[in-house]
Amino acid sequence: MTLNAEQGERLSEILSLRSDKIAKRWAEVAAAPLKGRLSAAESGRQTAELQQQLQSSLKNGALSLDGAAGAELRALLTELSRDRARQGFTASETATSVFALKTALYENSDAAKGKAEALRDYVAWSEFVDELGLFTFEAFARAREQIITQQSEQLMELSTPVVKLWEGVVAVPLVGTLDSARAQVVMERLLQALVDTGSPYAIIDITGVPSVDTQVAHHVLKTVMAARLMGAECIVSGIRPQIAQTIVTLGIDFGDIPTKASLADALRHVIKRLSADARAAKREQ
Numbered sequence: 001m002t003l004n005a006e007q008g009e010r011l012s013e014i015l016s017l018r019s020d021k022i023a024k025r026w027a028e029v030a031a032a033p034l035k036g037r038l039s040a041a042e043s044g045r046q047t048a049e050l051q052q053q054l055q056s057s058l059k060n061g062a063l064s065l066d067g068a069a070g071a072e073l074r075a076l077l078t079e080l081s082r083d084r085a086r087q088g089f090t091a092s093e094t095a096t097s098v099f100a101l102k103t104a105l106y107e108n109s110d111a112a113k114g115k116a117e118a119l120r121d122y123v124a125w126s127e128f129v130d131e132l133g134l135f136t137f138e139a140f141a142r143a144r145e146q147i148i149t150q151q152s153e154q155l156m157e158l159s160t161p162v163v164k165l166w167e168g169v170v171a172v173p174l175v176g177t178l179d180s181a182r183a184q185v186v187m188e189r190l191l192q193a194l195v196d197t198g199s200p201y202a203i204i205d206i207t208g209v210p211s212v213d214t215q216v217a218h219h220v221l222k223t224v225m226a227a228r229l230m231g232a233e234c235i236v237s238g239i240r241p242q243i244a245q246t247i248v249t250l251g252i253d254f255g256d257i258p259t260k261a262s263l264a265d266a267l268r269h270v271i272k273r274l275s276a277d278a279r280a281a282k283r284e285q
Contacts, residue, residue, distance in 0.1 A: 002064040007124045012058035014109055015051060022104045023048050029100035033093055046080060047097065054132075064128070065135055077132060081139035085147055091140040098133040102126050162193040169270050170199045171263065175208030183219035187226050194230050201273065202227050203266045207238030217252045224257055233273075235259070237266035 003011065015022060027044035034043065053076045062069035077098070084094040105111075105125055110118035165171050170193045172186055190202060204220060206212065224234040237260040239247075247254070260266040 002066075003124055003128055005063070007121055008058050008061075008063045010121055011105075011125050011128070012055055014105065015055045015058070018108045019051070019055075021108050022101075023051055025104040025107060026051065026101050029103045030097040033096050034089070037089070038087075043097070047100070050076060050080070050098070050101075065131055073132075074135065077136045078139045078143075081136050082143040085140055085143040091137050091144070094140045095133040095137040098136050099129060101129050101132075105129075162189050164193075164197060164199070165203070165267055166271065166274075168197075168199050168274055169201045169203065169267065170194065170197055171203040171205055171266075173205045173208060173263070176210070178209060178216045178219050180215075180219070183223065186219075187223045190223060191226060191230055194227060194232050200232055200277075201270045202232050202234045203237055203263065203270065204234055205237045205263045205266070206243070207240070207263065209238070209243075212243045212246055212252075214250055214252065217247065217250070217254075221254070221257075233258075235266045235269060237261070237263045 023044070026047045027040065030047050031038060031040050031043040053073050057070055057073040060069045062073060064070060065074055080097075081094055084097075102125070106122055109122060111122035161173065163171050163173065170190070172190050174186065178186070190204075193199070194202060204223060206216075206220065209216065220236060224236070227234045235258040236254065239259045239261055258266075258269060260269060
């Protein structure tokens with residue numbers, strides 16, 4: 001909704017002349033649906049900032065949210081949305097805090113007296129406030145998506161640690177379902193660990209993976225092949241009887257990749273290989 005020049009001027013005037021009353025009433029109405037989850041002081045601070053920025057934007061000719069004149073108002077609404085998203089409020093609660101301005105404007109204008117011109121102004125102002133509220137709703141949704149994405153990435157990193165078990169041995173203990181996105185993270189973290197530590201052996205432990213299907217096996221095999229290209233040998237551990245039976249039933253071929261029942265068995269296997277490598281190196285000297 002775009003206000004005309006006269007409507008924008010009258011809105012700016014009422015926000016200025018009745019600033020304190022509007023600010024107080026706006027804060028009260030905005031805080032009511034939040035049921036004490038946001039203090040009255042904090043709610044008042046946020047609505048006061050919006051009121052001041054709205055007045056400033058109107059004076060600069062912002063008759064809608066579009067364009068350069070409304071840039072600072074858009075920025076403030078986006079900041080409010082992000083703060084509310086981080087605090088756990090809903091998009092509706094956030095937008096309602098903006099819509100509350102309509103009640104404050106109605107009660108502090110001649111619209112409440114039923115005057116025709118004032119009612120026409122109020123309708124235009126309400127549509128303008130609706131635009132602000134809808135913008136806030138959309139900004140909240142974008143902010144929430146970003147937060148969820150960041151949290152998912154953090155959880156994925158935490159759920160795919162690469163551990164140095166022994167000199168020359170790193171391990172990736174997998175827990176939970178292994179999908180394509182997580183498999184990519186596993187591969188990247190393992191390859192980086194091989195570069196950082198110079199380890200010739202890596203153990204991929206699937207003890208915590210509830211079930212192995214063709215897709216999971218494919219991801220594991222891809223990771224093993226990538227590690228081999230880096231010059232490291234991979235051992236897959238955690239092959240429980242149920243998983244072994246599933247692998248055979250599905251016809252999955254691990255080829256010459258060493259497999260062990262437990263992480264301890266895999267580590268013993270690798271230590272023996274390290275000892276053999278050390279003896280071979282001495283003989284060559």
